[in-house]
Amino acid sequence: MLAPQKQYVQWHENDIVQEARWLSESNHAPPTRIVIVDDKTTADEAYRLASQGTSLLWRGDFHNARQLLQAINRRIDRTNERSALRKAKKTAKSPESKAIPNLFHQQRQVTAQRARILSRLLLELDADYDSNLRRAPDMSAACIAAFGPLNEKGDEACVLSFRDVQGALGAAGWREKGVKIDHLDLSIYPHYGVFAPTRHEYVQLLLDAPLPVMPDVAYDIGTGTGLLAIILAKRDAKQVIATDLSPRALTCASDNIERLELTNIQLQEANLYPTDAPPANLIVCNPPWLPAKPSSPLEYAVYDPNSTMLRELLRDAKQHLAEQGEVWLILSDLVEHLKLRTREELLGWFADSGLTVKYRLDTQPKHNRSQDESDPLFAARSSEVTSLWCLQPA
Structure with missing residues (x-):
């Protein structure tokens, strides 16, 4: 969620100092340099200013702002292409410069820099998240759903x-139409700030895996939208306890569970394992797959610095398992193709946690990036395998 402590931003406009509440989904500090831009501002000028760290407060047509953002994005692409060519020429004799881990970290840096530049185009909205810009859509409901009510008095404008x-408008669309889940006759409705299960090749693995002998209690750790908990409930687990640290995720999961009228799922805000819960016959988790630092709240579903969550999950799993209980771990081996972790390290973590592999089910993802030969990481992405690891106490 947005930072609870209010922050404010100031700028000069028509020789008057203006002030509004500052909102940032990524918890960026309020900008210190702001210039007013509108339909007369060229994309080259906007890109130059944003690249230098100046924020741009938009006063033109709403749709033109969207086009300006796209134009800035294209200029970022051209700059990155030129930079890549210079680096290629400079480091052509250095094999280390082309190593897969280096490429991955370079891509992360490029992505983070792109996000910083694009985030410098700002809008001012009133206390109801309305805009007086030409052709501005009705954003109030989408922004309230994403960020919450702005203030109780209703007299405080904001800049974001x-x-x-x-993102708020896109999330409102996802929340309305849902994500159709292959192999299941249902849709999942993501909320703003909750990772949408657009990649769900692992669903069939969860349907194919044989349930433990006594599936009385199952945990879904890091439930997100609630998809895994819903699958377990539909597979007749008597009681499913789904946990997450994110209030947004728990609200989203609750919405999806209520839509399906499932009564055997209990939600709990917790860091990994539930408290005051009976031992589980089955623990299921789809943890973040890549050991890198997230650059936004949404990326916590993808990136796990130093594989901290995964290792803590494994370390404490045995003490939460009932007799003959199992752990189902959904993992991609992309991390191995990127040479960020070895298979031996993963197996070592299993062994150190007192767990052994009972079996493994595999599937190959078919998402767009795995088919994109222009991606510098295509060799790794095209070789990716997603697995369900079934673990049991050694």
Whole structure:
């Protein structure tokens, strides 16, 4: 959620100092340099200013702001292409410069820099998240759903990134139409700030895996939208306890569970394992797959610095398992193809936690990036395998 402590941003406009509440989904500090831009501002000028750290408060047509953002994005692409060519020429004789881990970290840096530049195009909205810009859509409901009510008095304007507004509008669309889940006759409805299960090749693995002998109690650790908990409930687990640290995720999971009228799922805000819960016959988790630092709250579903969550999950699993209980771990081996972790390290973590592999089910993902040969990491992505690891106490 947005930072609870209010922050404010100031700028000069028409020789008057203006002030509004600052909102940032990524918890960026309020900008210190703001210039007013509108339909007359060229994309080259906007890109130059944003690249230098200046934020741009938009006063033109709403749809033109979206086009300006796209134009800035294209200029970032051209700059990155030129930079890549210079680096290629400079380091052509250095094999280390082309190593897969280096490419991955370079891509992460490029992505983070792109996000910083694009986030510098700002909008001012009133206390109801309305805009007086030409052709501005009705954003109030989407922004309230994403960020919560702005203030109780209803007299406080706000400034936020145009990209955050786009995210709120996009999330409202996902929340309305849902994500159809292959192999299941249902849709999942993501909320803003909760990772959408657009990649769900692992669903069939969860349907194919044989349930433990006594599936009386199952845990879904890091439930997100609630998809895994829903699958377990539909597979006749008598009691499913789904945990997450994110209030947004728990609200989203609750919404999806209520839509399906499931009564055997209990939600709990917790760091990994539930408290005051009976031992589980089955622990299921789809943890973040890549050991890198997230650059936004949404990326916590993908990136796990130093594989901290995964290792803590494994370390404490045995003490939460009932007799003959199992752990189902959904993992991609992309991390291995990127040479960020070895298979031996993963197996070592299993052994150190007193767990052994009972069996493994595999599937190959078919998402767009695994088919994109222009991606510098195509060799790794095209070789990726997603697995369900069934673990049991050694």
